[in-house]
Amino acid sequence: MLLTGSELASYLTKRIVEESKGKQNPQFSTSGYGEFIFVAQNIKKPEAKEESKEKSGEITRDNAAAIIEMEKGGRIVIEFYPQDAPNTVDNFIKLAKKGFYDGLTFHRVVPKFVVQGGDPNGNGTGGPGYTIKAEFNSRKHLTGTVATARRANTTDSNGSQFYICLEPQPGLDGQYTIFGQVIEGMDVVRSIKVGDVMKKVTIVDKNTLKKDKQ
Incomplete structure (x- = not known):
């Protein structure tokens, strides 16, 4: 005999009630358990409504932006650019949230080329204690482009150091991981001198920001 889930529940409920009254019904005897085959129906469990992290207000690589406050x-x-360099973006966000960049300097400034910072040693030799692989992409080095610095002898040596282009640098295209773009404060970038300190780097929801026209 085949029983659906609801029918089985009805049978068992009736059996419990009758046995509690001392009325043993042969149809619901203990030996009768083997006579029933439960038919599992394809009943979908209600899926938990997972609100996206972005909608819930949590900052992720997809809706994040960084604010560098200069000490001066x-x-x-x-x-x-999380679609182009997801691991690099994640790494920068992680370091910034830990306060890694707070108090570090821009140790390299080359006029009409780049400003570079993010080295705890302050001389271009340091990093976070690990490296990540490069994520070369089709982005171009434009004014305000943000990309990772690396050692000359290996492409997979990205760490915490990054540079910002002062002017377009097509000669760098395809050789470094571009992971962002300055959308506000290029005047501040152009004013940076060697040794200028990043007071604090904060990760915020980009949707709360207004882009400046550059």
Whole structure:
């Protein structure tokens, strides 16, 4: 005899009630358990409604932006390219949230080329204690492009150091991981001198920012 889930529940309920009254019904005897075959129906469990992290207000690589507050005043706002360099964006966000960049300097400034910072040693030799692989992409080095610095002898040596282009640099295209773009504060970037300190780097929801026209 085949029983659906609801029919089985009805049978068992009736059996319990009758046995509690001392009325043993042969149809619901203990030996009768073997006579029933439960038919599992394809009943979908209600799926938990998972609200996206972005909608819930949590900052992720997809809706994040970075604000670099300079000790001498002014701020630089960076928008990320998570589709082009997801691991690099994640790494920068992780380091910033840990406060890694707070108090570090821009140790390299080359006029009409780049400004470079993010080295705890302050001389271009340091990093976070690990490296990540390069994520070369089709993005171009434009004014305000943000990309990772690396050692000359290996492409997979990205760490915490990054540079910002002062002017377009097509000669760098395809050789470094571009992971963001300055959307506010290029005047601050152009004013940077060697040794200028990043007071604090904060990760924020980019949807709360207004892009400056550059």
